[in-house]
Amino acid sequence: MTLTAFIMQFLAPPLGFIWLSVLGLLFSFRRFGRGCMILGLMLLFLFSIPGLGMLVTMPLLETNTEWSVDDLKDADAIVVPSGGYFPNEIRFVSGEHSIRRGDYGLWLHQQTGLPLVLTGGRTYHPEAPAESEVLREFLNLNPESVWAEKKSMNSFEHAVNLEKGFSERGWAKRIVLVSSAMHMVRLSAGFRARGFEVIQVSIHDHIAEFKQEAGFLEHVFPSWQGLKITRRAFYSYAGILSYLVRGRIGISDVFHSEPSYLAPPSFWLGRG
Structure with a gap:
């Protein structure tokens, strides 16, 4: 698997944000976990805004x-x-x-x-x-x-x-x-x-x-x-x-x- 394929398979949006939220859910009993979950959901929301995506492009x-x-x-x-x-x-x-x-x-x-x-x-x-x-x-x-x-x-x-x-x-x-x-x-x-x-x-x-x-x-x-x-x-x-x-x-x-x-x-x- 190439580096590009690996990144797209495991880290690219929206999956990367979902992984971050899942990690937060697993450690939700800690402040770190709750922070990861909130950050993942916020990134998922923000990068579903087309205007922000166009800014990135x-x-x-x-x-x-x-x-x-x-x-x-x-x-x-x-x-x-x-x-x-x-x-x-x-x-x-x-x-x-x-x-x-x-x-x-x-x-x-x-x-x-x-x-x-x-x-x-x-x-x-x-x-x-x-x-x-x-x-x-x-x-x-x-x-x-x-x-x-x-x-x-x-x-x-x-x-x-x-x-x-x-x-x-x-x-x-x-x-x-x-x-x-x-x-x-x-x-x-x-x-x-x-x-x-x-x-x-x-x-x-x-x-x-x-x-x-x-x-x-x-x-x-x-x-x-x-x-x-x-x-x-x-x-x-x-x-x-x-x-x-x-x-x-x-x-x-x-x-x-x-x-x-x-x-x-x-x-x-x-x-x-």
């Missing part, structure tokens, strides 16, 4: 939408990591994150003429198709013109395997990296650690969309959405911490001065 979310495709044309390729898939009754189907990333990456490819690279391995089963292959098929792209890297099993391996592939193809390591908003900091840090120059283009995920369209009351009243936001932020921070502790990335890979953009929100966002 602020360092992870890009906000700059003032850019154009001309700002990307100095790159050598557009890289899109897959974001999950699942088997239905007859075949594997790309998940929502994969589809949104791939669709926007394809649009940028069409606008700029830059090569499009999809990356993602056989995360479901060793004999299953790779996530990148499933996404390429879903987008109806020609296997001869769109490279699908098929070995990566996590965010860091995307960078490691593409570094090898770029070297074999004689490509310079200047890329436009397209991924979900909450995924971008950890993902891009891995690429910088492998010597890539990265132009980040984040696309909206559920949390970025909530930030755009939720009203005041939705931000201040406790809800499951608040815990969901907090848990997703916790996962991102845990992944970054894990990479730092294991020496996969450095502080300068996380805090950088390279271009970073957010895709403009859909015209339909908030109109449903």
